[in-house]
Structures are given as C-alpha cells and as structure tokens.
Amino acid sequence: MSDIILGIESSCDDTSAAVIADGLLKSNVIASQKVHEAYGGVVPELASRVHQQNIVPVVSEALRQAGVRAEDLSAIAYTRGPGLLGSLHVGTSFAKGMAIGLDIPLVDVNHLHGHVLSHFIKENPEDETPEFPFLCLLVSGGNSQIVFVSSPSEMRIIGQTIDDAAGEAFDKCAKIMGLPYPGGPHIDRIASEGDPTRFKFSKPHTAGYDYSFSGLKTSFLYTLRDAVKEDADFIEKNRADLCASLQKTIIDILLSKLEPAIRETGVRHVAIGGGVSANSGVRQAVSDLCGRLGVRAWIPARKFTTDNAAMVAMAGYYKYQKKEFCDLGLPPFARTTI
Numbered sequence: 001m002s003d004i005i006l007g008i009e010s011s012c013d014d015t016s017a018a019v020i021a022d023g024l025l026k027s028n029v030i031a032s033q034k035v036h037e038a039y040g041g042v043v044p045e046l047a048s049r050v051h052q053q054n055i056v057p058v059v060s061e062a063l064r065q066a067g068v069r070a071e072d073l074s075a076i077a078y079t080r081g082p083g084l085l086g087s088l089h090v091g092t093s094f095a096k097g098m099a100i101g102l103d104i105p106l107v108d109v110n111h112l113h114g115h116v117l118s119h120f121i122k123e124n125p126e127d128e129t130p131e132f133p134f135l136c137l138l139v140s141g142g143n144s145q146i147v148f149v150s151s152p153s154e155m156r157i158i159g160q161t162i163d164d165a166a167g168e169a170f171d172k173c174a175k176i177m178g179l180p181y182p183g184g185p186h187i188d189r190i191a192s193e194g195d196p197t198r199f200k201f202s203k204p205h206t207a208g209y210d211y212s213f214s215g216l217k218t219s220f221l222y223t224l225r226d227a228v229k230e231d232a233d234f235i236e237k238n239r240a241d242l243c244a245s246l247q248k249t250i251i252d253i254l255l256s257k258l259e260p261a262i263r264e265t266g267v268r269h270v271a272i273g274g275g276v277s278a279n280s281g282v283r284q285a286v287s288d289l290c291g292r293l294g295v296r297a298w299i300p301a302r303k304f305t306t307d308n309a310a311m312v313a314m315a316g317y318y319k320y321q322k323k324e325f326c327d328l329g330l331p332p333f334a335r336t337t338i
C-alpha cells in the first residue's frame with residue numbers, strides 16, 4: 001500500500017496544499033494573496049480571512065491534481081509554526097478536522113525544516129538530493145540563517161540575523177524607492193540593468209556567522225534622503241544602479257558568513273532556500289562561491305523557494321515514516337528556532 005501524505009501550508013500569505021505519494025510529488029497548489037499589495041505588507045487579520053476562503057478549494061484541487069481521494073490519504077502534515085498565529089490556526093484547524101474525519105495520523109512540521117527539506121522534493125524517481133551533512137542558507141522575508149543539517153530531523157542554526165531578515169532588507173529598501181510590495185522580485189529585475197559598484201552602503205560587523213541587515217536599510221535611507229534634497233528626481237534617474245548596488249551589498253553580506261561557514265564546517269554540499277533564494281544574483285553568487293570552494297551547490301527550482309506545501313508534505317513524509325505523529329491538542333506557534 002502507498003504512503004500518501006497531504007501537506008498543508010498557511011504560515012503567512014500563501015495558502016498551499018500538496019500531495020506526496022511514496023516520496024514523489026503528485027501536486028502542489030498555491031493560492032497567493034493579492035489583498036496585501038495595497039497595504040505595502042502582509043496584514044495578519046486579512047491573511048487569516050483569505051486562508052479561510054482558500055483552504056477548501058486549494059486542498060480539493062491538490063487532491064484532484066494528484067488523482068487521489070481523501071480516503072486514500074495515509075496522514076496529514078501541516079505547518080505548525082513559525083508564522084502568523086491567525087494564519088497558522090486556519091491550516092492547523094483544517095488539518096486536525098480532516099485527520100479526525102478520516103481517522104488518520106496528524107504530523108506537525110516546522111516551517112523552517114520544510115524550507116531546508118525542499119531540496120528532497122522529488123518530481124521524478126531519479127532526481128538527486130543533497131548529501132548529509134550539508135549547510136543550508138535559509139533566506140526569506142522572516143529569516144536569515146545558516147543551518148547545519150545532519151539528517152532530515154537533526155538541524156542546528158549556526159548563524160542567524162540579529163535584527164532584520166535579508167528579505168526585509170529587500171522589501172524595506174524597495175518601499176523607500178516607491179516600488180510595490182514585495183519589493184524583492186522588483187529589485188532583482190531592475191538590478192540586472194544597473195551598475196552594482198555605483199553606490200556603497202554600510203556592511204555590518206557581527207560575531208560568528210550571525211547576520212544583521214537593519215544598518216544597511218538605514219544607510220540606504222540616508223543616502224537617498226540626502227540625494228533627494230539635491231535632486232528631487234534622484235531615485236527615478238538612478239533606480240537601476242540603486243537596485244544593483246543594494247542587491248550586491250545584500251549578497252556580499254550573505255556570502256561574508258556563508259564562505260567561512262563552509263570552510264570551517266568542512267561540508268561538501270551547500271543548499272539555499274526561502275523566498276530570497278529566488279534572487280538571480282544570490283543564486284549566481286552561491287553557485288560561483290561553491291564552484292570556487294569545490295563543493296556542490298543546491299539551488300532550488302524557483303517554485304520551491306517561496307512558501308509551498310510540497311516542502312511541508314516532504315518534511316511530513318519523513319516524520320510519517322518514523323511514526324512521529326502529533327497530538328490533536330498541539331497548538332500552533334509563532335516563533336521558534338529550528
């Protein structure tokens with residue numbers, strides 16, 4: 001009999017459901033929420049309400065695309081946290097209700113484990129996966145971490161941001177330039193036409209493998225504020241160079257810790273994950289660094305970089321095989337380390 005896992009993700013502003021059967025991805029449906037664009041950031045209460053509207057059609061569509069019935073499922077895996085509590089409650093409650101109704105086990109998944117394990121999602125049996133132990137640079141709107149991964153269930157954060165995340169640096173600087181939310185993809189696109197050496201922004205001095213991005217945001221803000229006083233059209237005229245220089249600075253900061261972490265841990269495989277790993281500059285820079293150090297780089301398909309249920313189903317599949325089920329009374333959590 002097949003092991004068929006339904007994954008449910010609702011930690012932020014994407015409602016997603018996916019089906020994994022015997023380790024192979026059968027469907028991955030994502031409903032992104034457009035409602036937040038008008039506010040320049042995710043509004044938690046609106047996110048919960050849209051999750052409620054989306055969850056039934058998204059799960060139905062994931063089952064339909066996978067060609068399985070609810071009765072065929074072996075277990076339900078869901079994101080327990082970290083994330084927005086209201087949003088997490090929608091996925092958690094739905095997963096619990098479905099598990100009770102079908103009388104099958106429930107598996108809780110840490111969202112960050114999901115991002116790391118997104119490299120183990122197989123669409124074809126011959127797809128390759130990283131070798132343990134490996135390092136994962138996890139960079140998203142809420143996290144910037146270097147994770148030492150020993151096995152699907154054992155991972156340790158060896159460095160993390162002490163303030164803003166890399167995605168926040170992209171989004172907040174984009175907002176200062178008047179770009180729509182989320183700004184990361186816009187900066188990525190515009191940066192390709194600019195000169196990355198034109199502007200210099202401040203870089204942090206943090207201990208060990210820890211990151212900091214709030215100083216960069218302040219330095220960016222002050223550069224623009226002073227320049228706009230002299231020339232009101234400064235941003236308009238220099239947008240491409242500003243985006244390219246900002247993106248280059250963020251990449252330099254990320255690599256300034258990733259490189260020593262690779263050297264000092266001696267890992268042979270390095271992965272990236274999270275929304276910011278969709279950035280073309282980050283992808284290229286990590287590939288180049290790994291090439292230079294002679295280690296293998298794992299750059300995820302763009303569809304698996306942002307929040308998705310395929311990674312939740314994958315992480316759930318590992319826990320299901322070890323019979324690591326959770327109690328129906330388990331509450332979601334907003335914050336956590338891995």
Ligand code: KG4
Pocket residue numbers: 012139140141142143166167168170171182183184185188274275276277278279280305306307
């Ligand atoms: O992992 P994710 O979908 O969820 C959150 O943690 O919220 O990451 C979202 C973040 C946002 O900050 C977004 O601007 C950033 O990922 N992002 C990018 C790109 N695509 C998404 N940042 C830079 N370049 C991109 N191409």
